[in-house]
Amino acid sequence: MPERGPSRGRPRDIDVDRRILIAARDLLLVNGYAALSIDEVADRAGVAKTTLYRRWPTKDHLIVAVVALMQDDVPILDTGDIRADLTHYLHQVADGLNTVRRAGLPEGADDRSAGVVAEIAAAAARHADLGTLIRAVFARRNAMAIGLLASAVRRGALRTDLDVAVLFDQLVGPLYYRILVTGEPVDHPYLDLIIDGALRGARPSHAHPA
């Protein structure tokens, strides 16, 4: 999201932003990160390359903006059944990641590729501002999930001596580990196993397992 200064001088054409982002998204989903060229995006959007660089200082910045727009808000439901709520949440997050992950892969290609997700992580490492931005995008989502855990603790569904932030890491960490490091699939059965593992020791000792 480019910052807008005071409204002096010729205003930016908002349609230009739109066309660039759409062109970039389309090319990213079809070709993946490496094969997406800035010149092609500019061509397709019908703008000059310099116009594009006036808005986003690097290719990384543009791609991150595109991916951020693709991240819909994940609605959290707090039904009171912590296992069901966590399952719903993790399934949503994983589905979103898997979509980005497969970008640029031919239909039916094997699942052992981190696709765009790894490029985003690398971009965040290359540019401090992108790291901040990306973390901000996910912060709300994460805060809501952690709130879910905290609420479960308050009503006695989880042990009171839990560090909910650590518990959260143990829920989502394996997911990113598979996508970014091992390349193994992150499907619903796997997520269920992760939830099992995280919840197993998180129940109060006097609670019944279900």
Add this chain to the structure above:
Amino acid sequence: MPERGPSRGRPRDIDVDRRILIAARDLLLVNGYAALSIDEVADRAGVAKTTLYRRWPTKDHLIVAVVALMQDDVPILDTGDIRADLTHYLHQVADGLNTVRRAGLPEGADDRSAGVVAEIAAAAARHADLGTLIRAVFARRNAMAIGLLASAVRRGALRTDLDVAVLFDQLVGPLYYRILVTGEPVDHPYLDLIIDGALRGARPSHAHPA
């Protein structure tokens, strides 16, 4: 590791390999991934750029080779105390990652950077062969750690109905999640919390906590 064909023709100068790898390592540790240029590596090693590309087809391949050489074997000790063994293992892994992670950062820079680790993950995503290679490098190490868990299950220190692979993911996943995604520090206190969380539900129900 370049494959060697039949010993026909002029043999490769092994000293050339050495000099390239050393030059690349030095420049990587000082400048980080992005600021390391192939031309500079070639200059510093005293070889032509083409000689370098005869051995590693891309910059990614060269860097991965360098980092792979930096990964010493982590000796696993199976003392029978699963918590102590896991602690020892995770501390070793995290220390190794943190070294690579800080590559290219000025001394005393904040810890919120994935440094080279994210570039390696991205390289693995870009080139299928590098993905295979990197996973092979870590496979032995991982297999030993999973063996540690399996052995603890066998002697009754951990529940018999555990999926040790999933438990392993829950131990190392948060570590990579922090390094690659959130940028938060991975220090020993954090690792201890992770081990606490993973082990809490993994004990047999009749076992004493220590």
Add this chain to the structure above:
DNA sequence: GCATTATCGCTACCTGGGTTGCGTAATTGG
């Protein structure tokens, strides 16, 4: 109306990853 400010398109350019072609040096098999 007019100076100011900022956008936009265009062209030319720099840089670094990666390739090609060629002349030459070093080795093996015969």
Add this chain to the structure above:
DNA sequence: CCAATTACGCAACCCAGGTAGCGATAATGC
């Protein structure tokens, strides 16, 4: 000793990310 084979250095080149300068256009404030 000689042919085949491979390694090496060198120079020229292509491509894509990114920059600089300039003329034209569209808005603001006075």
